[in-house]
Amino acid sequence: MPIWNPRIETMPRVDLEQLQLERLQVTANRAWEGVPFYRRRFEALGLMPEQIRSLDDLRQLPFTTKDDLRSGYPYDMFAVPLREVVRIHAPWGTTTTPTVAGYTRNDLQHWRELAARVLSAGGLTKDDVIQISFTYGLLTDAFGLHQGAEEIGASVIPVTAGAVEQQISIMQDFRTTALVGTPSYALQIAEALAEKGVPRTSLHLRWGMLGGEPWSQATRARIEAQLGISATDNYRISEIMGPGVSGECEEHKDGLHINEDHFLCEIVDPESGEVLAPGQTGELVITTLTKEALPVLRYRTRDLTSLNPEPCACGRTLARMARVSGRTDDMVIVGGVKISPAQIEAVLSGIEGLEPHCQVLVDRAGAVDRVEVQVEVSSGLLTGDMRHLLKTQNQLREKLEKTLGLAAEVKLVEARTLDRRRPRRILDRRKSNSGHPAQQ
Numbered sequence: 001m002p003i004w005n006p007r008i009e010t011m012p013r014v015d016l017e018q019l020q021l022e023r024l025q026v027t028a029n030r031a032w033e034g035v036p037f038y039r040r041r042f043e044a045l046g047l048m049p050e051q052i053r054s055l056d057d058l059r060q061l062p063f064t065t066k067d068d069l070r071s072g073y074p075y076d077m078f079a080v081p082l083r084e085v086v087r088i089h090a091p092w093g094t095t096t097t098p099t100v101a102g103y104t105r106n107d108l109q110h111w112r113e114l115a116a117r118v119l120s121a122g123g124l125t126k127d128d129v130i131q132i133s134f135t136y137g138l139l140t141d142a143f144g145l146h147q148g149a150e151e152i153g154a155s156v157i158p159v160t161a162g163a164v165e166q167q168i169s170i171m172q173d174f175r176t177t178a179l180v181g182t183p184s185y186a187l188q189i190a191e192a193l194a195e196k197g198v199p200r201t202s203l204h205l206r207w208g209m210l211g212g213e214p215w216s217q218a219t220r221a222r223i224e225a226q227l228g229i230s231a232t233d234n235y236r237i238s239e240i241m242g243p244g245v246s247g248e249c250e251e252h253k254d255g256l257h258i259n260e261d262h263f264l265c266e267i268v269d270p271e272s273g274e275v276l277a278p279g280q281t282g283e284l285v286i287t288t289l290t291k292e293a294l295p296v297l298r299y300r301t302r303d304l305t306s307l308n309p310e311p312c313a314c315g316r317t318l319a320r321m322a323r324v325s326g327r328t329d330d331m332v333i334v335g336g337v338k339i340s341p342a343q344i345e346a347v348l349s350g351i352e353g354l355e356p357h358c359q360v361l362v363d364r365a366g367a368v369d370r371v372e373v374q375v376e377v378s379s380g381l382l383t384g385d386m387r388h389l390l391k392t393q394n395q396l397r398e399k400l401e402k403t404l405g406l407a408a409e410v411k412l413v414e415a416r417t418l419d420r421r422r423p424r425r426i427l428d429r430r431k432s433n434s435g436h437p438a439q440q
C-alpha cells in the first residue's frame with residue numbers, strides 16, 4: 001500500500017530522533033509555561049525545561065496519569081486559551097469525571113494527516129467506500145478515522161454504531177468496500193450475516209480497520225474468515241488524540257507503526273515505572289510532541305505492549321508497537337501468578353470448539369483463591385455428545401494449568417451469552433468478598 005508521507009515514514013532514525021528532540025523541548029516548554037499542573041510538577045522535581053538536552057532526558061520528566069487529566073476537568077490541562085481551541089472531545093463516563101481533550105486548528109490538521117497515514121498503511125485508497133461504524137459524539141474514533149479517510153479521498157459513510165441490520169443493508173446498497181469499527185462489532189455483523197443467510201457475494205467488503213479494544217490474532221483470523229476480508233489493527237488513546245497514533249501495514253501486519261514524529265513512546269514496568277528495553281512487554285507511556293492545546297508528558301496509558309525499533313519490510317522506519325495484549329488494570333495476581341485475559345485467550349485459540357470469548361471470575365474462599373474461566377463454545381457442542389464436551393473441558397483445564405501454572409475451574413457456556421461489549425475480562429471478586437486488597 002502507498003506510504004502516505006514517505007519523507008517522514010521512511011526517515012532515517014538519526015534524523016527522526018533529532019526532530020523528536022527538538023519537538024520534545026518545545027513541548028516541555030509549552031507544558032511548563034501554559035499548564036500550572038506541569039509547572040508545579042517541574043518545580044517539585046527541581047527541573048527546568050531547558051534541562052531536557054537529549055531524548056534520554058525524557059526520563060527526568062514526570063509521569064501523567066488519567067487521574068491527573070481528570071483533576072484538570074474541564075480546561076485546566078489546556079496550554080492555550082479557549083479561543084484557540086477549535087474542537088473538544090471527552091469520553092463521557094457515568095461514574096467518573098471525564099478527561100477532556102482539546103484541539104487547536106494545527107492539532108486537527110495533524111490529526112487528519114496521522115489518521116490518513118494509518119488508514120493508508122492499513123490499505124485504504126481513494127477508490128474505497130468506507131463505512132464508519134463507530135459512535136460519533138464525544139468519542140474520538142469515528143471523527144478521527146472519518147477525517148483521515150476524507151483526506152485520502154475515499155467515499156465516507158458516517159453510519160455510526162447501532163442496528164446491525166442497517167449496517168448490512170447499507171453495506172449491500174452502497175457497495176461498501178471498507179469497514180471501520182470495533183472487532184466485537186465486526187463479529188456481530190459477521191454473525192448477523194450468517195444468521196440471515198446473506199451470501200458473501202452480495203457484499204463488496206474487502207478490508208476492515210478495527211480497533212478501540214484489544215483483540216487477539218484468533219479473533220482477527222475469525223473475523224477475516226467470516227467476513228471474507230483482510231483486517232488491520234490500529235491504536236489510539238482518546239485522552240490524548242483519537243486514531244492516528246499507530247497502525248499496522250496491510251502487507252506484513254507485524255506490529256503497529258507509531259507516528260513517532262508526533263508521539264514519543266516508552267515501555268515501562270507497570271509497578272516500578274522503570275523504563276524497559278525494546279522487545280520487553282510493559283505499559284505504554286506516550287509523550288505528545290506537537291499537541292498545542294493539550295501537551296501531555298509521559299502519559300501512563302495502562303495498555304500492555306512492547307516496542308520494536310527495527311525498520312519494517314514495507315519500507316517504513318517508524319518503530320512498531322506490538323498489538324495491545326491487555327490493560328494493566330485487567331491483570332490480576334492469583335497465588336503469585338500474573339494472569340491476563342490475553343494469555344487465556346491464547347490458550348483458547350488452540351482448542352477446537354471454543355469461541356474466543358471468555359470471562360474469568362476470581363473468588364476467595366477462606367485463604368484460598370479460586371479461579372473460574374467461563375468460555376463460550378461453538379453452537380452444537382453443548383447439545384452434542386456429553387463425552388466430547390467433557391473432553392473439551394478437561395483439555396482446557398489441563399492446558400491452562402500447563403501454560404499459566406494455574407489450577408482453574410472451567411465452565412463452558414453457550415455461544416453469545418457473555419457480554420460482547422467487553423468480550424474479554426477478569427472479574428476479581430476477592431476484594432468485595434474478603435475486604436482484603438487482593439491485587440497489585
Ligand code: ZN
Nearest residue numbers: 249252312314
Ligand atoms: Zn510495515
